[in-house]
Amino acid sequence: MNSVIIAVLIMLVLSLFRINVVLSLLIGAIVGGVTGGLTLENTISIFTEGMGGGATIALSYALLGGFAVLISSTGVPTAIVEGMTKIVGRGKSSRKKSLTKVLLILLVLLMAVFSQNLIPIHIAFIPLLIPSLLKTMNELELDRRLIATALTFGLTAPYVLLPVGFGLIFHQTIVDNMAVSGMEVALADVPKAMMIPTLGLIVGLLIALFISYRKPRKYENSKFVNENTAGDYSKKDILFAGISIVVALVAQLKFDSMVMGALAGIIILVVSGSVSLRKADELLTDGMKMMAFIGFVMITANGFAAVINATGDVETLVTNTASMIGNNQAIAALLMLVVGLIITMGIGSSFATIPIIAAIFVPLSIQLGFSPLATIAIVGTAGALGDAGSPASDSTLGPTAGLNADNAHNHIWDTCVPTFIHYNIPLIIFGWIAAILL
Template sequence: MNAVIAAVLVMLVLSLLRVNVVLALIVGALIGGLTGGLSLNKTIEVFSGGLGGSAEVALSYALLGGFAVAISQTGLPNLIVDWMIGLIGKKGESKAKTYSKAIIIFLILMMSIFSQNLIPIHIAFIPILIPPLLIIFNRLKIDRRLVASLLTFGLTAPYILLPVGFGKIFHEILATNMADSGLKVTMGDIPTAMLLPTAGLVVGLLFAIFISYRKPRTYQDYEITKVEKKEYSKVGIIFSFLAIVAALAVQIALDSMIIGALAGILVVYASGAIKWREADDLLTEGMKMMAFIGFVMLAAFGFAEVLKGTGDVDRLVKQAADAIGNNQALGALMMLIVGLLVTMGIGSSFSTIPIIATIFVPLSLQLGFSPMATIAIVGTAAALGDAGSPASDSTLGPTAGLNADTQHNHIWDTVVPTFLHYNIPLIIFGWIAAMIL
């Protein structure tokens, strides 16, 4: 069996059996390495070597966690929570209960989308903002699988379609690797090519809202010890917005999430919301908040390095190419499925593009696909699996907030719902885009 398929299957099965994701990734990497012909010692060596590649990512998440905690000290999250509580009434019995539920769903979706483009703090806002809202979700009997679907949509759809924030990074990686593989495309063509695949995500989101998770779901009102009531003031709120603007401006100017988060933290310091003597404890708490996600990403990088070391990623892509022949419809479908397998294991669509572009671009041109169709194939194949992967920050982030009271399972309440609602329509709409563009 191909090492990629073996490793991904082991990792997914273990995750579905509720084995810790980090352990599932490590075991999957070991199985993949041995299946791919590496010795046990070599597999461990390659896995360990891959951990260093995620150091920048881990530090970025740690500082984003610190930035999120710093923002929370201004009282901005509590202001938003209090406003939402006012929408539904003290006991959740407002006459406008349905209206309130719709408003809350809309606001969560917008905040998630903005975290990728307008205010690119990525998943750092979730563990700060979502836990205080759990009591509201409980009163309205909102199914948390719906909230997970909302958050994951906002964390994925914007970067696929819009060339700003994290989307700019994704589009640049896509254009660069396609050019290196023999097809030069303009950045302006990517949003057009990815419009139809993104529409598939919208269909999945609407299905989750109006069909899958429409019915009420009951949760217990457990006290969340980590949620602390923080008073807010006009000055604190103003400085919180200034911090967000500073973080955004610096990140864009220097192309660094690390320095951007640092700039935001310094602005909050200047506001006086965080005292210097308290800063160390608060920022440490923020880093701890993101630590689990950082460890998962570390393991995912090691996992990916083992798969690359076996050489079976290239073999999988070439085997798919050999099976396609000259059949365009089959070719598009096979490339999308291979992309799904690779991204599910690696957990990052950004890291998948360099792996698949070297084969998919020449193959697409050989099969007669247009440049626009080729963009749609490679872009969709890379994005597949980001939603629905146990090791993806697009699923780890929502779980970090929704499981604050231990009533939301990462695999069954985040990973499985997002996989079903986003990967399936993404394959369908990505395939349609490849055939008509």
């Protein structure tokens, strides 16, 4: 069996059995490397070198975690809740409670969508916003799996469909790699081709909202939630919290660095006196501890990706799949999408998957007579598959980073499994339909 399949399956199975994700990635990488023809020594060396690629994002998450706790201490969560209360009115009636839930879900969803296109900060907003809202979610008995699916939708659907912000990068990556592989397409063709697959993501979101996670789910207010959700606040602190968030955003966009963004925000809060220097040290440490797990996963995921790429079996997997297809377009489209799912689940990045699969899928699509739009749909969907659902993906690690701040949200069973079911399965179905119809 192909070493990539072996590595990904081992990682996923161990994760589903609640083995720590870092250990699951490490064991999967070692077994995959050895079965792929690498020596144990080479596998460990490649894994270790590959880990370096995740150092920057791990530091970014650590600082963002600290920044998030500082923001929470200023009273921003209380201000947000009071703002929502003014909109829907006071009282504990079921109608007002439902309206508050709807407003909170819309807030989270819109922030996630804007983070991809309008204000391209990606996952940086999650550790700033979500931990602050956990107490409100607990009081509303809101199922965090619903918030996880809403966040992942907002982190995925916009870049899949819209050529703005990160979407422009994704679409340009598809166009460039398809051109290199022998098929010229226009950038304007990508949204047309990805409209049907995106409809699959919308269907998955609606199922999660109105069917899967409608029922109340109780969570206890932990020490973290109570201590990091300020009850009182001053207008000055809220003002400087807002300024710090804007400065952090500007710094991140200017320097293309979440590290610089978080650092700038932290400095504003401390210099303004909104958070005392002595208190800031303790809060920053707590925030970094909160994000440490996510950082380790990201570092390990980079090592995992380096190993499975070094085996050369990614290309072999695609080539062997192509030889199985024959001339049946329907089977060809389905198998290509499944291969894309396997590769992206392991690598954890749709952007990094596109160059790998386009090199083989495009010539194969030309040979089988797929139209340019159908080929875009296959390549784009195959790349996006797995981004929602992979334990190593930003689109799942980000939501977990915020929702698990009080250790009440499991990364695999509360984020990855729900997002896999609601997004990867519809993506395969609607991506296959797009490949056949276009």
